[in-house]
Amino acid sequence: MNRVVVVGAGVLGLTVAHELAVAGHRVHVVADRAARDSVSAVAAAIWFPHAVALEPDVLESSRVTYDRLTKLADDPATGVVMRSGLVRVRRAETDLSWTSAVPWHEPVAEGVRCTVPVVETSRYLSWLGARVAALGVSTTWGTVSLPGRQGAEALPAAVAAIIGEQPDAVVVAAGLRSGALLGGDDEVYPIRGQVVRLANPGLTEWVTDEDNPGGLTYVVPRTDDVVCGGTGQIGDRDETIDPATEEAILRRVRELVPALADQPVLSRAVGLRPARTNRRLEMIGELVACYGHGGSGFTLSWGDAARVAELLG
Numbered sequence: 001m002n003r004v005v006v007v008g009a010g011v012l013g014l015t016v017a018h019e020l021a022v023a024g025h026r027v028h029v030v031a032d033r034a035a036r037d038s039v040s041a042v043a044a045a046i047w048f049p050h051a052v053a054l055e056p057d058v059l060e061s062s063r064v065t066y067d068r069l070t071k072l073a074d075d076p077a078t079g080v081v082m083r084s085g086l087v088r089v090r091r092a093e094t095d096l097s098w099t100s101a102v103p104w105h106e107p108v109a110e111g112v113r114c115t116v117p118v119v120e121t122s123r124y125l126s127w128l129g130a131r132v133a134a135l136g137v138s139t140t141w142g143t144v145s146l147p148g149r150q151g152a153e154a155l156p157a158a159v160a161a162i163i164g165e166q167p168d169a170v171v172v173a174a175g176l177r178s179g180a181l182l183g184g185d186d187e188v189y190p191i192r193g194q195v196v197r198l199a200n201p202g203l204t205e206w207v208t209d210e211d212n213p214g215g216l217t218y219v220v221p222r223t224d225d226v227v228c229g230g231t232g233q234i235g236d237r238d239e240t241i242d243p244a245t246e247e248a249i250l251r252r253v254r255e256l257v258p259a260l261a262d263q264p265v266l267s268r269a270v271g272l273r274p275a276r277t278n279r280r281l282e283m284i285g286e287l288v289a290c291y292g293h294g295g296s297g298f299t300l301s302w303g304d305a306a307r308v309a310e311l312l313g
């Protein structure tokens, strides 16, 4: 049994902590933001590989996650719900390889209809945090930083300074700030996403329209609201709500789903998706990198967590 420290308490950090604890490791999470205050809480969060390169191992992780989330949907306490909807396809060259992971999907005139897991983030992240704690994972709130210009080799000592014990291995699942913990990573960049949440008029079906001429558009109904998006602003780090962007989102989603016309705004949010040329999942000495999931952190979470557990043996 190894002492493994996971840096990060977003959906990746918590899911990795879960799988490592199940595999028998002694796991400690270190983070400076709880999941409810991280990018993970802003996500829609529908199972769909978005803003991530569709490499074979990414598809495999998304398949594993699809199956896992489908099982979790049997228990209402998890906040995972299976919902049908439409992926609008406007370009002939659109990559549809993700459909291989989806048991029910059907081509239709506007795109692909399918059934996928939708994760209601606030319920799910609380459930996951409680599961992880029940497995004996401990958590320390604090910021890990590498003093001066030190490289990744200084990370175990930096973590030890916070938890008071030398780890056998460290998993970096710190989203957008992961590169800084590994001595720098030029390939990481933010993709800004703005959403507005409306009251749900009784919708159960979702719709995504990535190539809408007005910009990325999606409508994801949840139990208590409907997540309406969005934006995919590459390199933009502005975390404040832009009212003009919200107006434009509302116009597009109401055109797509007229039932949303008179629904009041319940809340709004912005999140910076932690994107990378390719999401990083590899062992570097006694460190494991697990970040850069772009718009697919939930979609890849269980598959990638299982692979981290495999890497650590």
Ligand SMILES: Cc1cc2nc3c(=O)[nH]c(=O)nc-3n(C[C@H](O)[C@H](O)[C@H](O)COP(=O)(O)OP(=O)(O)OC[C@H]3O[C@@H](n4cnc5c(N)ncnc54)[C@H](O)[C@@H]3O)c2cc1C
Binding pocket: 007, 008, 009, 010, 011, 012, 013, 030, 031, 032, 033, 034, 035, 038, 039, 040, 041, 042, 043, 044, 045, 046, 047, 048, 142, 143, 144, 145, 173, 174, 175, 176, 177, 178, 181, 192, 193, 194, 195, 229, 230, 270, 271, 272, 273, 274, 291, 292, 293, 294, 295, 296, 297, 298, 299, 300
């Ligand atoms: C608008 C929007 C819609 C989205 N929709 C979807 C969707 O439908 N489906 C989907 O799969 N994904 C979606 N995503 C993407 C998804 O939210 C992200 O991929 C995912 O949340 C990334 O999770 P993470 O755990 O890597 O990072 P985060 O959630 O950002 O968590 C990072 C964690 O690391 C900690 N941390 C970072 N640096 C340090 C440090 N130095 N010291 C200590 N702690 C540190 C933070 O405190 C935090 O706990 C969406 C994102 C946005 C913004």
